[in-house]
Structures are given as C-alpha cells and as structure tokens.
Amino acid sequence: MKLYYAPASSYSQRVLVALYEQEIDFTPIEVNLFDPEARLQYLQINPFGKIPTLITDEGQILYEALIIIEYLDRCSNNQKSLLTSKDPKLALEVRMLERIIDVYVNGGREALFTDSQRPPEERCGKSVLKARRLLETACTVLNDKLADRTWLAGEEFSLADCAAAPTFAYLRMVYNYKHFSNLISYVRRLESRPSVIKVFGSGREQMTQMLSGLPYPLELVALEKL
Ligand SMILES: N[C@@H](CCC(=O)N[C@@H](CS)C(=O)NCC(=O)O)C(=O)O
Numbered sequence: 001m002k003l004y005y006a007p008a009s010s011y012s013q014r015v016l017v018a019l020y021e022q023e024i025d026f027t028p029i030e031v032n033l034f035d036p037e038a039r040l041q042y043l044q045i046n047p048f049g050k051i052p053t054l055i056t057d058e059g060q061i062l063y064e065a066l067i068i069i070e071y072l073d074r075c076s077n078n079q080k081s082l083l084t085s086k087d088p089k090l091a092l093e094v095r096m097l098e099r100i101i102d103v104y105v106n107g108g109r110e111a112l113f114t115d116s117q118r119p120p121e122e123r124c125g126k127s128v129l130k131a132r133r134l135l136e137t138a139c140t141v142l143n144d145k146l147a148d149r150t151w152l153a154g155e156e157f158s159l160a161d162c163a164a165a166p167t168f169a170y171l172r173m174v175y176n177y178k179h180f181s182n183l184i185s186y187v188r189r190l191e192s193r194p195s196v197i198k199v200f201g202s203g204r205e206q207m208t209q210m211l212s213g214l215p216y217p218l219e220l221v222a223l224e225k226l
Contacts, residue, residue, distance in 0.1 A: 001054055002055045005030065015054070048063065
C-alpha cells in the first residue's frame, strides 16, 4: 500500500501512528502541497487536495484519516485492534472520542490558529470565542474520562489516541491546557509511546520551518513548558 502524506501534517500523523502501532509495511510518498505542480498532480489522486490518501494493494483509493485507519485495522495481522470492533459498546465509545477530538479539539485548534494569524486588533471574534468554548468543553469531557483510564477509551490504545497525539501536541501552540491535570498526564504517556516519538521526530523539522515563516510566527511547545 502507498501512503501520500506530509511529515508535519496532523492528519497524516494520525495514520502514521496507526501504521506503526499495527506494524504494517507501506510505501510513503511525500506530497508538497505548497508546490503548485505537485499539488495539481496530487489532485488527480485526491480531488479535495487534502492529505493523507492511501492507495491499497488492490488499487482502492481511500481519503480521510479515520477511514484509512479503519482499513489498516482490518488488514493488520496484529491481535490488537485500534477500533476494538469485537466489543460493540467500546467500539462506539472509541468512535465518539475520535469525533470529539476531531470536531471540537482540532476544530478549536484550527480556529485559534487562524485567529493568531490575524492582526491583533481583529482577533477574538464571536466565532473564535465559540470555538474556544467548545474546545474547553471537549477538554473537560476528556479530562474527566481520563481520571481512571490509561488511554482515552480505557486500557487499550485506540483510534482515539491516534487522533489525540498530533492534535494535543499542536494545540499547545495556541492554547494552554495545563489546568487539565489528567489530560496532561495522558499526553505525557502518549508522547512517550514509541510510535508517537517516531512520527513526531520525522515531522518536527518541517513544522518548525512552516511556523517560522508565518506572518505571526509560532513555535512548537514542549509539554514541560506549559
Ligand atoms: N478530513 C481530512 C482532513 C485532512 C486535512 O485537512 N489535511 C490537511 C493537512 S493536516 C491538508 O491537507 N491541508 C491542505 C489544504 O487544506 O489545502 C482527514 O481526516 O483526512
């Protein structure tokens, strides 16, 4: 299988964490969406122009990190399931957590990031405040769940953790979540996981470069710096 990705892209990183967790062989193909020619070529594969995309050995083209991870889970020989599909109740919980991270945490992160790139006098509009409120609600919900769990859905590492890893690492650039103590301990565990260390290591340089070129430059923030 071939994965079209970018090392610093958070959605690509979700899939890379899943690939390493499930120990699946793949051919990585790096895409530079900032290069107009490469972008045009990539649109032939993914008309939305979003990364990642997976092409299976049978030639099926899959978009959307969540769907790609679902596919990877099916074709892994590993006994571990990232979707815990043998337990239907838990499988629903995993998917719900992934949605909370994608819609409210990542949605809030994107809104705050976009806001940080506006001139200071134009920041903190109504929609940004609303996104921030939803982000805080999501962090509260996750922090409560993590009171007695090692990983987001319990004792097994899941799809929800694949989504959480890059989302909470990048969130720190624009939002300080240190008041959520269970969440902080969880993110520390997450960022000590070999699959996550590997993925972050390969994306750091590209992300640092992108952040320094912003109109209002940002920096990756280490967890200990919060
Ligand atoms: N819903 C998509 C989102 C993918 C996405 O937004 N990828 C970003 C990189 S992290 C992207 O391709 N951005 C390029 C663009 O929007 O032009 C998924 O789950 O895969």
